Amino acid sequence: MTTAKQPAKAKQNAGAWVVWLVLGATVLVCVGSSILNRDSGGTTVPGPAADERADTVPLLVQAAESQGICYGWRLERSSGAEVSVGSNLGDGVPVTGDARCPRWVEVRARIMYTSSSSESNDWATVTVSGSDDLDRADLWAVDAGLDRFGLDTDTFVDDPGWAICRAAVTLPLLVAEAGVAPPAATPSADPAAPAGALPDAGSDFWRDRWGWLLATAGLLLVAALLITVGFVQRGRQRAATPAGRTRGAR
Template sequence: MGRQRAALGATLGFALVGCSAPADAVPMPDETQSAALAAQLALASDQQSVCYGWRLDGDQRSSAGSNLGPGIDVQQDPGRCPRWVQLTVSVSYATTGDGSADIAVTSTAGLPGGSNALAGLSRFGVDEAAFVADPVWALVKGASSLPLLAVETGTVDPALAPPDPAPTDAPAAMPDAGGDLWRDRAGYLVGAAILLAVAAAFNGLGRWRRRRDARAG
């Protein structure tokens, strides 16, 4: 059964490649996937001042890492990570094809952990069934959801995008477009003005002729 989901690339901005392992072995993230996950967590950690990490165990193999990098446990550096949240999962497959997963979210005080955090992950589709069906997908989705769970506790701010740089020069003033009357009816108004001018000219010519004839008489 294929355990990689192509939809992860659209969700997190990077693609998961297939894991080469025996059919009954628990798949683990490869180096590319681990590095991408660490970078994803680093973006949130830099803006929230909270460290996020993961650990996946199965078949005497494991994958661990954090926003500090692949292979670096979130609890190894208290100086840089005084506040942290970690997703820990152990997956096993039985010879009958069935499987099970033990999931835990641990953290420092005030951050998501325990049953509330597991319920939050379940809302994102990350539960025991997901880890059994696709451990790598569930691990990446679950670890990437930790910053969202932290925001829900109200103890950290959402990760914000960097603001757009302010313009260095004031934009040039737009030329006066004039009134709507001139824009919409300019042709008619110009034509009317010409007709009025012609009429005035004929009127003036007629008055001049009448005065001339009066003098001649």
């Protein structure tokens, strides 16, 4: 009678091993995702959408033909890696170093997103540069004028893709205001009009902490499984104990 219990006991042990292997794999996945999120999650700089770039290029083409100055944009990560570049010459075509553009103005934004484990804040730098024939004071005036359109550093941090395209189409207006070129024949925006509302950039809470939330959910699931397994094994032990005592009494 004693040997008859061994297959059932071996089966229970095998089932327990399977449960522990599944739980161990779950813990490893949760911990790994949290580590990856700590190092790099939520720090990707989003570029402008395809339709935003497609709408920006024709406006820059009109301004360049009217004013005789090429206009472009450049969006970069804090490391200097390129996220998006374009000009009146086309999407993906920089305005600098091209023989077709002896005179040019470009807005450049560099964005830094920090991870949730960092004590530093997200930041952005925005500068306006131009060809050598343009006065530095005029370029500085163009740079400072971006704030009037709501294109400050906070806006670039919130939605860099939208902001860089908006800044690019604003350049012809500010260049004309600085007296560098005559007003464009077809203005791309009204300087007196307020800046359009930004689209919802999403929550930084989810962007910065998705890995930690996933790890927490996984650990809670593991705890629930452990409690369930404990109750099941406890119930089996209670059910098996009276039967064992009855056999021993006989």
